[in-house]
Amino acid sequence: DADVTQTPRNRITKTGKRIMLECSQTKGHDRMYWYRQDPGLGLQLIYYSFDVKDINKGEISDGYSVSRQAQAKFSLSLESAIPNQTALYFCATSDQGAPTDTQYFGPGTRLTVL
Amino acid sequence: SQKIEQNSEALNIQEGKTATLTCNYTNYSPAYLQWYRQDPGRGPVFLLLIRENEKEKRKERLKVTFDTTLKQSLFHITASQPADSATYLCALDLNSGNTPLVFGKGTRLSVIA
DSSP: OOSEEEEOSEEEEOTTOOEEEEEEEOSOOSEEEEEEEETTTEEEEEEEEEETTEEEEOTTOTTEEEEEEETTEEEEEESSOOGGGOEEEEEEEEOTTSSSOOOEEOOOEEEEEO | OOEEEESOSEEEEETTSOEEEEEEEESOOOSEEEEEEEOTTSOOEEEEEEETTOSEEEETTEEEEEETTTTEEEEEESSOOGGGOEEEEEEEEOOOSSOOOEEOOOEEEEEEO
């Protein structure tokens, strides 16, 4: 089984709809992250969480919200989706106790907003 | 301002040659520098890292160098193969305890048979 899973893997939605992307991990890591990736723009950090009670905005948090329901679960919500949120979304984890902050990524969710 | 740059968006090389990718940064003091591989439509995968006090690190056909004076890391793939075709991302690990990795935009490598 994959250590970091994301659901759904693909989602097509309409402008104005609320959607939630979910991430689960079995690595036992404290830290979790949400990124979006657009062609040619690299990874952009949306939100990150260093433990269940810690939520931090990344560089592009506007239009997004997150929930850290448990150590293993971190969800990303788009309250009112818009077409320019069409992108590939990745969840990642890292181990706070490790000497380096190596990140482990999920398989991604391809989101299309029409 | 703080920046991390990978020197080119795309690099094409012939099979069997050595591919060299560059990562430069300004106004950061990373404790480690990490390299990831990303295949189209998939999540990045960690390859290897190098510490600030290491000059060079090797793993099979991969070699990474780190020059903190030049603020540059070079990533080499020797005897390149078409299967090495992917996007390679560098990331600064500031080891500050509260700052996530800072990723470059990546270089797309194509190895031509």
